Amino acid sequence: MAFWLAAFATAALAAGDLSKQTPVEVTVDLGSPGKHEFTPNKLRFETGKLYKLVLRNASNDPHYFTSHGFSQMIWTRKVQVTQSRDGKTITLAEFKGAIREIEVYPGQSAEWWFVPVAAGRVNDLRCGITASDGRTHADHGMTGEIVIE
Template identity: 55%
Template sequence: MRKLKTLQANLMILFAFLLFPFSVQGAGDLTTQQPVELRVELGNKEDALRFFPDIIQLETGKLYRLILLNPSKQKHYFSSEGMSQAVFTRKVQINGKDGKPIAEVKGQIREIEVYPEGFAEWWFVPVKTGVFNDLKCTIPGHADEGMLGKIVIK
C-alpha cells in the first residue's frame, strides 16, 4: 500500500513535468529572431563631424541590425569599448556597391571603420545593461570636434 502511494506520487511528478515542459526550457536561440533595424550615419554630406543620431537606445535580449552608413567624403569609425563588452555579435556584414553582401565577419567586434559612401551592418544581441558614454570616431581630431555619442542598454 505504501509502495503504491509512492508510485502514485512519482507518477504525479512525472505528469507535472510532461504537462509543463516549457517551465524548464530556456528562451531559445536569441540570434535567429527578427532583427530590430537601426540606422546610424557617420557624418553627413556637409562633412559634419557627428553621429546621426548620437544617442542609441537598446534593450537586452533583442537582435539588432545596426546599419552604419557613411554619407560623407571621409572615412569614420564607430567605436565603443563599453558597447562591445555588453553585446554578443552574431556577425558584421559588409556589402558591395550594389548593396549585396560580400563578406561576413564573426567574433567580438570593438570598432568598425566605414569608408566614404559605404555601409556595414552589425548584427548583435545586447546581453548587459549600461550607459556607455564612449561612442566615438577614433580618427585623430574627430572626437574633439564632437564626433561622440552615447549608447544606452536597458
C-alpha cells in the same frame, strides 16, 4: 488538442531561440558632407533582442564607430560589409567574433548584428579618425551615448 499543445510548445521554444528572431534594424549615419557627427548620437537597445545596426557613411571621410564599453555589453553574431548594386544590398564580407571598432569608408556601409547581454550606459562612442587640422573627429563632436536596458 495534442496538436495545439505541440504547436504552442514549438512557438514558445522559437521565441527563446535567438537565431529565429527578426532583427530590430537601427541605422546610424556616420558623418555628412562637412560634418563629423553620429546621427542619431544617442542609441538605445534592450537586452535579449537581436539588432542589425546599419552604419552608413555618406560623407567624404572615413569614420570609426568605436565603443569599447558597448562591445563588452553585447554578443556579436556577425558584421557584414555591404554594397548597393542595382538597388539591392550585396554582402561582400562577413566577420564573426569580438568586435570593438568598425571603420566605414566614404559612400559605404556595414551591418553589425548583435544581441545586448548586459544593461548599462556608456559614453565612449567616438570616431578617432584624425582630421586635417590634427584634431580627431570626436574632438569635432563625433561622439555619442549608448544605453542598454
